Amino acid sequence: MKRGPSAFNIASVVLGLAFLYAPIVILVLYSFNASRLVTVWAGFSTRWYAALFRDQQMLDAIWVTLRVGVISATIATVLGVLAAVALTRSRARSRVVLAGGVYATLVIPEVILGLSLLLLFVAAGLPRGFWTVTLSHATLTLAYATVVVQARLQSFDRSLEEAAQDLGCPPWKAFALVTLPGIAPAVAAAWMLAFTLSLDDLVIASFTSGPGATTLPMRLYSQVRLGVNPEINAVSTLLIGLVATGVIAAYLIQQRRRPSA
Amino acid sequence: MSGRPNIGGIRETFAPWEDPTARPLVRFEGVSKAFGDTQAVNDVSLSIYEREFFALLGPSGCGKTTLMRMLAGFEQPDAGQVMLAGRDIAADPPHRRPVHMMFQSYALFPHLSVAQNIAFGLKRQGVARAEAAARVEEMLALVRLEGLGRRRPDQLSGGQRQRVALARALAPRPRILLLDEPMAALDKKLREETQFELMNLQQTLGLTFMIVTHDQDEAMVVADRIAVMRAGEIVQVGRPAEVYEAPADRYVAGFIGDVNLFEGRVATSEGGRVRLLSQDGPIEAEGAGPVGETAWIAVRPEKVAVHSEPQPGDNVLAGTILDYGYLGDWTTYLVEVAPGRTIRAARANATRTVVRPLGCGDAVWLSFEPASAVVLTR
Structure with missing residues (x-):
């Protein structure tokens, strides 16, 4: 006898999902609204997407965001891989200190992190702009990237690397030829995660950005304060699509090439 | 050397270790290594000769793997020298040593095909x-x-993977091939096949092999010489027959094969024969021992004969069969000669049928030749 899910279970799932996704669904729906009024449905239209692509300020913000995301995710992933190697290979005592240092940024409130980064840049005399946001995002996402790569490295058979050295590879080459391909899915997932985190960050960017480097979340936030217009729904929908793709891709990459046995 | 009885009954033609002019390919010279408080390897000196199949045998944790890893370059000795062809290679990193290792886990590169795995060392x-x-x-x-x-390692069986690992380590033509428990993951039948294949391969290629194993049968089958290790030290080095028939001490005697030990005081030691006063009565063996001091006489079960009638002469023990194990080729008997004191005897099942079968509770007499027993002082 097969028992289906009870009515209670179905209700819980539906309500739970509604709680999580109703706002997003409404936003996506209204991005296709023909009316200028955000709350009144006047038929299907893609006019706000068209408007978005004529809005130079908005396009600039998207371009800045993508560049910040790609560069900061790359920096965070490279440093994250190195940190993960150091964490998995170091002696127990130094590992605790190192891990504490890396993971602290996971729990430091973003406002504090943003403020301290701002103070650092001011003290160092760096003009705020594109590179300060990028570096700050790398700082923010480094810990996440490290966690993802470290989890994979921990289960990685070290004798593979020893075998490569035994067969004539200097240690760095053994890492590049054998370990890196082995942990590649985790590295890709770490990059995706870092990119996604950078994409939707508002707090750190607000602290560390300067003229000419307005990111999309900053642009959206300032526009909303003047009043919601459907164009914002359109750009938000695109952003959601991008983030969702990134997260799903990161998940799929991690699932793939796992030993199936 | 005519006149001296041959140990083990095997005529060896290959014995460079007996040639004082032969230069060893590998030489460990007073090598020590500690991990924290544990002394993994303690002042080991050892020579391995060209074209030799050398086995490091011992229980897990005896330091045999550490010794091998020092030759591969993955561990640095705290003291002593590791020489390859007369040169100290302590400073060489693993990738500069003409020494290749077959890992216990095989360590095949999962993202490369079988051919790419084998070509890996050649490419370097x-x-x-x-x-x-x-x-x-x-x-x-x-x-x-x-x-x-073109297959990937995960598309191969365990035995095939093992052979790929072997081919990969052999392809760059190492001066010496290291095998770390190479057959631990194979089942018994496949293991025996592989042992003979390994020996064939070693003979065909004329290479030097060094194997690390905890399996005494494996070491006996494949190796020209065996080094028996205990707690970081080498207890005995010798041909399999020497290690088996002339063990250096009780540890080696017990680790390799089954053994019956008689402990007692040496009454006399003359004319190449020792008389020991043990709790089982006087026992005699060929050899020499310190008169008046404690020693042991060891005899292997297959050298103990089982009789149904009383026997005349020395080295005869009366008892009852407590238990037996029928192994097909052998039957081993556990004979109680005194309350709580058992002796192991083994009989080859040379015939299919036996007129007078033996069973539990039967009275039997055990005997063995003094020449079949060995005197141990440690």
Whole structure:
């Protein structure tokens, strides 16, 4: 006898999902609204997407965001891989200190992190702009990237690397030829995660950005304060699509090439 | 050397270790290594000769793997020298040593095909592409994996993977091949086949092999010489027959094969014969021992004969059969000669049927020749 899910279970799932996704669904729906009024449905239209692509300020913000995301995710992933190697290979005592240092940024409130980064840049005399946001995002996402790569490295058979050295590879080459391909899915997932985190960050960017480097979340936030217009729904929908793709891709990459046995 | 009885009944033609002018290929000289408080290897000196199949045998944690890893370059000795062909290689990193290792886990690169795995070491040596391809084919043929070059390691069986690991380590033609518990993951039948294949391969290629194992049967089958290790030290080095028939001490006697030990005071030691006063009565063995001091006489179960009638002479013990194990080729008997004191005897089942079968509770008399027993002082 097969028992289906009870009515209670179905209700819980539906309500739970509604709680999580109703706002997003409404936003996506209204991005296709023909009316200028955000709350009144006047038929299907893609006019706000068209408007978005004529809005130079908005396009600039998207371009800045993508560049910040790609560069900061790359920096965070490279440093994250190195940190993960150091964490998995170091002696127990130094590992605790190192891990504490890396993971602290996971729990430091973003406002504090943003403020301290701002103070650092001011003290160092760096003009705020594109590179300060990028570096700050790398700082923010480094810990996440490290966690993802470290989890994979921990289960990685070290004798593979020893075998490569035994067969004539200097240690760095053994890492590049054998370990890196082995942990590649985790590295890709770490990059995706870092990119996604950078994409939707508002707090750190607000602290560390300067003229000419307005990111999309900053642009959206300032526009909303003047009043919601459907164009914002359109750009938000695109952003959601991008983030969702990134997260799903990161998940799929991690699932793939796992030993199936 | 005529006149001296041969130990083990095997005429050895290959024995460079007996030649004082022969120079060893590998020489460990007073090598020590500690991990924290644990002394993994303690002042080990050892020579391995060209074309030799050398086994390091011991229980897990005896330091045999550490010793091998020092030769591969993955561990640095705290003291002593590791010499290869007369040169101290302590400062060479693993990738600069002409020494290759077959890992216990095989450590095949999962993202590369079988052929790419085998070609890995050749590529690092800068062997030309065409030559490398030819060598890969040659290796595949050598380990009987023709046609499987394009497979991935996870598409192979355990035995096939083991052979790929072997081919990969052999392809760059190492001066010495290290095998770390190479057959631990194989089942018994496959293990025996592989042992003979390994010996064949070693003979055909004329290479030097060093194997680390905790399996005494494996070491006995494959090796020219065995070094028995205990707690970081080498207890005995010798041909399998020497280690088995003339063990250096009780540890070696008990670790390799089954053994019956008689402990007692040495009453006399003259004319190449020792008389020991044990709790089981006087026991005699060929050899020499310190008169008046404690010693042991060891005798292997297969050298103890089981009789149904009382026997005349020395080295006879009366008892009852407590238990037996029928193994097909052998039957082993556990005979109680005094309350709580048992002796093991083994009989080859040379015939299918026996007129007078033995069973539990039967009274039997055990006997063995003094020449079949050995005197141990440690």
